[in-house]
Amino acid sequence: MVDSADPSSFVAPVAELISSLTAADGEHGALAVVAAHLQRWRLAAAELVLVTPDADGRPRDPHVVAAWREGHVLTDTPEIPDLPASTWSSPAAPIYTTDPAVAVLPLHNPGHGGWLGALRLTWTDAHVFAADERAVHVLVTAVVAAHLGGLRTQQRLRAALAERELLHEVSRQLGLTLSLDERLRVLVKPAPAPDEAEVVLCSFECDEAGAPTWLTVISILPAAGTTPLAEMGARYHLPSIPFANLYVSNPDEPLLISDIQTDPRVDDDSRRTYAHNGVRSTIILSLTLNGRWVGMLNIGWTRPHALGERERRLYQSLARQAALLLDHSLMVDRQRTMLQDSLRQGQLLQTVLDHIPVGVLLLEAPSARPLLTNPAATRLLGPQIYAQTEPPPDVPYTVVFPGTDRRIPVDQLVGVRAAVTGQAGAEPIDVVTPGRERRHLDAAAVPMRDDHGIVKNVLMVLTDITARKRAEDERVRLHDEVVRVQAAALAERGAPIIPITDDILVLPIIGSLDHERGQQILTAILAGASQRRARVVILDITGVGAVDTQAAAALTTAAQALRLLGVEPVLSGIRPDVAQALIHLGVRLEGITTCGTLQSSIQYALHHLGRASLA
Numbered sequence: 156m157v158d159s160a161d162p163s164s165f166v167a168p169v170a171e172l173i174s175s176l177t178a179a180d181g182e183h184g185a186l187a188v189v190a191a192h193l194q195r196w197r198l199a200a201a202e203l204v205l206v207t208p209d210a211d212g213r214p215r216d217p218h219v220v221a222a223w224r225e226g227h228v229l230t231d232t233p234e235i236p237d238l239p240a241s242t243w244s245s246p247a248a249p250i251y252t253t254d255p256a257v258a259v260l261p262l263h264n265p266g267h268g269g270w271l272g273a274l275r276l277t278w279t280d281a282h283v284f285a286a287d288e289r290a291v292h293v294l295v296t297a298v299v300a301a302h303l304g305g306l307r308t309q310q311r312l313r314a315a316l317a318e319r320e321l322l323h324e325v326s327r328q329l330g331l332t333l334s335l336d337e338r339l340r341v342l343v344k345p346a347p348a349p350d351e352a353e354v355v356l357c358s359f360e361c362d363e364a365g366a367p368t369w370l371t372v373i374s375i376l377p378a379a380g381t382t383p384l385a386e387m388g389a390r391y392h393l394p395s396i397p398f399a400n401l402y403v404s405n406p407d408e409p410l411l412i413s414d415i416q417t418d419p420r421v422d423d424d425s426r427r428t429y430a431h432n433g434v435r436s437t438i439i440l441s442l443t444l445n446g447r448w449v450g451m452l453n454i455g456w457t458r459p460h461a462l463g464e465r466e467r468r469l470y471q472s473l474a475r476q477a478a479l480l481l482d483h484s485l486m487v488d489r490q491r492t493m494l495q496d497s498l499r500q501g502q503l504l505q506t507v508l509d510h511i512p513v514g515v516l517l518l519e520a521p522s523a524r525p526l527l528t529n530p531a532a533t534r535l536l537g538p539q540i541y542a543q544t545e546p547p548p549d550v551p552y553t554v555v556f557p558g559t560d561r562r563i564p565v566d567q568l569v570g571v572r573a574a575v576t577g578q579a580g581a582e583p584i585d586v587v588t589p590g591r592e593r594r595h596l597d598a599a600a601v602p603m604r605d606d607h608g609i610v611k612n613v614l615m616v617l618t619d620i621t622a623r624k625r626a627e628d629e630r631v632r633l634h635d636e637v638v639r640v641q642a643a644a645l646a647e648r649g650a651p652i653i654p655i656t657d658d659i660l661v662l663p664i665i666g667s668l669d670h671e672r673g674q675q676i677l678t679a680i681l682a683g684a685s686q687r688r689a690r691v692v693i694l695d696i697t698g699v700g701a702v703d704t705q706a707a708a709a710l711t712t713a714a715q716a717l718r719l720l721g722v723e724p725v726l727s728g729i730r731p732d733v734a735q736a737l738i739h740l741g742v743r744l745e746g747i748t749t750c751g752t753l754q755s756s757i758q759y760a761l762h763h764l765g766r767a768s769l770a
Contacts, residue, residue: 172295176302185302186221187228189274189295196288199279200224202236205272205303206243214243214270236275243270249292256282260296267304274299318465321345322472329476335484339376342452342477345469346438347460353378353434355385355455356481359448367393367403367448373485384432384455398425402439402451407478409470410439411462429455436460440470442478449482514617520574520602520610535596535617536586553587557595560587570615573600577610583620595624638700641666652683656769658690659760661753665698673709680713684722691760692717695753697728707742714747723748723763727756 175188186203193201201223206214219236222229238259239250246263256278262271274296284292321344328341339354346352354376360369370391377383393399398421402410412418413436415429429437434455442449508515514532516525528536537552554563565571569580581599588594597618602610653661662680666672684692694713699706714724727750729737737744750756761768 172298173302176298179302181306182303183221183228185299185306186223186274189299190223190226192295193276193291194226196282197278197280198276200277202233202275203272204235204238204275206270208268208270212269214272217272220272238273238275242273246270249289249296251284251289253282256280256284258284258292260292260299262296262300262303264300264304267301267308271300271303271307314465318469322469325473326476329480333484333487335374335481335488336376338477338480338484339374339452342473343376343454345473346454346466347462348456350379351456351458352454353381353384353456355453357451357453358485359450361448365448369393370399370451373450378457384434384457385453386432396425397422402441406441406443406448407471407474408441409467409474410437411466412437412439413462414459433457436462438462438466438470440474440477442474442481444475444478444482449478450485452477452481512619514596514615514619516570516615516617518570518574518600518613518615520577520613523568523571523574523613526612531619532615532617535594535619537588552589555585555587557583557585559585569598570600570613573602573613573615574610577602577604593621594619595621638667652679654687654689655693655757655760658688658764659693659757660684660687660689660691661693661695661757663695663698666700668696668699668702668706668709670705670709673705673712676709677713677716681716681720684717684720689722691723691725691763693725693727693753693756693760695728695756696726696733697730697753699728699733702733702736702740704740707737707740711742711744711747714744718746723760725750725756725759727751727753 172188172192175192176185179185179188182203182205186201190198190201202219203221204217205220206217209215217235217238219232219234222233239252241250242259242261246261246269249261250259251257258276260274260276262273263269264271325341325344328344329338332338332341335356339356343349343352343354355372356374357370358373359367360371362368370393372385372387372389375383375385375387391399393403401420412421415421415426415435415437421429429435432455434457436456436459438452438454440452442452508529511529512531514535515527515529516532517527518524519526536554554568555561556563563584566575569582569584572578573580579599579601581597584596584598586594586596597620599616599618601614601616603612603614605611651663653663655661660680660683662676662683664676668676680692680694683689694710696702696710710726714726717724724746725748726744729749729751748759750759757769
């Protein structure tokens with residue numbers, strides 16, 4: 156027994172207790188040692204209750220970690236026993252009750268964070284707490300508090316070491332991964348039950364002031380073996396969601412929601428949205444980089460999970476690296492998308508260039524050196540397209556002036572002029588091939604300038620108009636042939652004179668009117684007028700295609716000859732273009748009456764002869 160009056164009598168029991176606790180295994184072992192040490196007072200039961208101090212040092216979350224009954228530590232811990240309200244009021248004083256016989260020993264150690272818990276001792280029989288036993292309880296309280304404080308410190312150190320190792324491993328793996336999905340898969344590893352978690356990455360859209368306004372889902376990594384809970388591309392208007400202020404107002408600070416359905420911080424609309432998506436627990440981390448919003452990382456589970464300081468510390472430590480790497484991944488993805496779009500556009504452009512029937516050249520400025528040619532340009536200009544140097548002897552393709560064999564000087568080529576002067580231009584050219592085939596081309600050149608207005612390239616477009624030119628030439632040839640045939644037919648038929656009355660004659664002139672035809676008409680009209688004693692002769696030129704100097708001379712000569720015979724000459728069928736031609740040629744028609752139509756000419760003739768009608 157311990158003599159409370161003799162302090163030396165405490166030394167051996169305390170030393171034995173400390174030695175036994177040192178060898179004990181965790182909380183269960185410590186409780187077994189304490190119960191054995193107190194068995195001399197016929198202890199019936201004991202429970203070890205631990206607490207977690209809050210930020211103000213007050214004990215929170217009491218829970219039984221070990222229980223002892225009649226010489227044995229229980230494998231199943233019972234419910235939390237009833238503890239007096241004064242248990243946590245005095246860190247040093249044990250609390251005793253006699254009916255039933257209970258001793259509550261508060262465990263408090265300022266050197267290990269303050270409150271640790273309490274040791275509850277019970278007796279089945281009536282028990283009187285003697286002074287020596289009370290003295291032992293005080294010593295046990297101090298020794299057990301020191302021991303549990305040491306255990307808690309060791310646990311914290313082991314946990315801190317484990318967290319550090321985990322952070323190191325996660326950081327290492329993040330540095331080795333390249334794709335966005337791989338990095339999201341690494342970032343979920345520190346979370347509880349990572350295989351059950353879905354990771355969602357969202358992008359922010361900010362207003363002019365830089366405040367996040369819209370949230371868009373841009374990547375989803377579903378839990379193993381499941382379909383995504385979130386919807387890709389879903390958009391959320393943040394000012395309309397009160398819950399959003401919790402993670403927007405504290406960027407890079409993890410927001411932990413262990414149970415969305417019961418957490419009072421979650422508003423009803425957000426709670427319904429999470430329920431619709433099947434999410435019950437979440438970690439939200441808004442990521443920024445140098446004051447710029449990068450995105451939001453959202454880890455969610457379909458069932459509640461206890462999320463505490465461990466998760467807060469881990470994800471707060473990972474926030475900056477995650478922001479940097481995710482920003483890099485998003486930038487790489489954007490560049491990859493732009494590159495793919497550019498490649499698709501390039502392939503489309505190449506397909507168009509390969510199949511378009513128009514020649515396209517891209518020239519360097521000011522050298523006019525070809526940088527790009529499509530197959531049509533090569534076909535039109537030859538396999539060796541040259542620019543500022545004269546073509547070598549083995550390049551038989553020659554660019555010449557249209558309709559000639561005279562080569563176009565290099566500095567006069569439209570593409571070279573555009574490269575040197577920066578002025579757009581277009582002109583027809585002919586290209587003579589090795590087989591002396593002549594191709595007719597329309598060449599157009601447009602300078603391309605950089606942001607400073609400097610001409611860097613020239614775009615040339617070559618259109619093969621050979622078929623069109625040949626068709627035009629053929630039309631001209633056919634027209635000339637028709638005119639020639641008609642003229643020949645008219646020449647064979649002579650100049651038909653049509654008598655309107657005995658003294659009014661009409662001579663319709665059709666086709667071209669050259670010198671020879673003019674002589675035929677002059678001879679015929681003088682002979683007809685003399686034979687029929689005509690007083691008025693109408694020369695109708697409605698059918699004359701064009702009037703030149705020879706035609707004008709033939710008409711004026713015929714009119715003057717008729718006047719010498721005393722006959723009134725009338726010129727009809729003068730169209731506006733014929734009138735312009737006569738004025739341009741300086742033809743003077745003094746003494747010749749002119750009328751626009753044959754009908755008006757006949758009316759004039761009748762009036763001139765003093766008649767009202769042809770009868």
